[in-house]
Amino acid sequence: MKKIIFQFIFIFLSVFCCQTVFAQNNFLYKRELKGIQKSNQTEWYKINVPIEVIEKINTDFSDIRIFGVTNSDTLEAPFLTRKIMQKSENQKVDFKIINSSKKENAYFFTLEKDNTTRQEEATNLIKLDFENTNFDWRVKLEGSQNQNEWFEILNDYRIVSIQNEFTEYKFTRLIFPNSKYKYYRIKLSDKSEKQSQNGFKNNEPKLNSASVFLQKTIEGNFEGLEIISKNIEVNKDKKQTIIDIELTHSVPIDFLSLEVKNDFDYYRSIQIKYLLDSTITEKGVIYNFVTLHTSTLSSIEKQNGSSSFFINSNEKSKKYQIIIDNQDNQPLDIGQLEIKGYINQIFTRVSPSDKAISYFLMYGNERLQKPNYDIVRFQNTIPTDVTLLELDSEQKIPQKEVEKVTPLFENSLWLWLLMGTIILVLTVFTFKMMKK
Template structure:
């Protein structure tokens, strides 16, 4: 009987200790606009990211009704442009030349659809125009793309090639590529692709920028300050130059700042290397990099600095998709120690309606301190450890007594 009493005491003691700890967050926002139980899309505002984990692992949706708190599973969606490719390298079945135009004919495999070609030539330093035509009988040809500029630049400092041509998706049996160049070029290979593009959702990012031209370093440095720390999509540079140009450039993002005796020193990390040219749109993908400050460095060498007339930055929409119902639902965040949640919802994404209602987030609320419902006796962890040691000791003592008694019998 006394052993049974002991176990009752142990259960009572353990029942008064917490078996879980509520995750502590620094911020929350109320979810608004839920009229009925349905799937909803919540777009995260740009001022939220500065207080979130970089990978957004600490986002949690909770429905609160009185003393009951329910986890609301969600899907995290970053609406950047997605490109899926199917590639085929084809051999020209016919090549010919007429004047300064090189003609090449390709036969596409059955059921292959393409909308993109990448050309390669043995020569460098050429400027050319490519035209793409399609046919099913090699007699009647239909225009797909006319006079698309392609070129190659190669010098002692840099080399750059742009020989890609996109055109409307087609399944013609034959494609004819004609290249009119300023110099003789020798065809090497052609890679055809079917690009399936899912356009992203982007919004402009408010920014301010300043330019510094250095004769000493022969560089132009453009500092771009953004209104918020947030994920970025694309950077577009607008110039006003009558002459052709081709300049190597680097794009860097602000990583952190260190205070020194001489003031604050900003540390940058390069996220993209490329070229500003007068032949192609000067648009660069930032692949969701998060920052509040960009720096564009242009190598001018011995050329005059470019005349920059405009800089545009945009950011992809970041959304939460969840099944919500009327009531008090909050988005909690601001705990970088948390791991990303794992919801079964990810396995049933295809069953979620593509068209969903829209919910919005209210103003940010700072949570002063985590609220935990724990008896005052056990708020001190030393009390808890002490009781656990006593309980384990008692269990061990009486277990040995029972074993000894059984042995004597």
């Protein structure tokens, strides 16, 4: 009896496991690599990944591979990914404050380069640290080799510090072209000096330190992202300016430049968001935007009419949103927008014996994990002069049809009969056990 019951239960469970799917790990797209040289040495090559490919792959490049294909075999070529990002390095140059003085309505601070420092070493950045917490001052920066003859470097330059219960903001950096002076003289004058004979209004500058640097900037390798629509709306209830942007492709953004046409001073909080998803409700579509970057939009740091923001995002989206908090201020007049993304590069290594075959960049395989190649640990061996390969046009790879197993019973009546039979057998078995 027990054997019969187990057989019925097995059949019953098999009915509910009515479909089995057999699938293979397949790539959706491929592009042939053009330009591999048939030489007798192992060589490195690089590929600039197009935006159209970035849109279709994972941001960690886990779903791509490079294959060399022959009529009888497939060879996987190792690769690594890289992008040249914008960054700055500050190399400190030893200076000390040797003089602090006041003349009429201006304050002067003189800096001298340390004797142990190479005199030919250039500088282009001075960071000022004041004990004062709230000020708006004008700066004139001069340089000299002997303190007798002074040369103007910056004039009518502005530094600001704002600290209250609502906000905290400080801009006290002097940025100037590369200079090799032994002495720097900083002249501070109050913004309201022309309107007031008292000048600084009992807020005399108290300079704690002045640090001098040579700032070296490595330029990022960017490409522009096409904007297909831009909508600017002022929400009076929320006191915000909302800018909705739609791109041609769903890709990460790494750089945003925003033009402000107004010539008055402003200091606003700014948020940059991306569209995560949307929900359809009875009242319409609700969009779920997630914050990517928060910063300050300030007239102090505006250059050539625009403010720039480095975002360095890994989130892909076609729709982005910029929110400017106006508080009780007049909304800003927004002009041109520029959005860029870093150019992603793939480096691969090909040995002489494998150069006779055709190579393809294959992508769109969601089931793959990120590969683990040895060359990732030896990136310093990649030469600086690497041949750039061209990518052929995209080809869709035909997918195998999913094999479907027909259910054991297509008619639901058979299921009910089977269930009834099992219940009847179990009931009979139970009564027999009770009599015993």
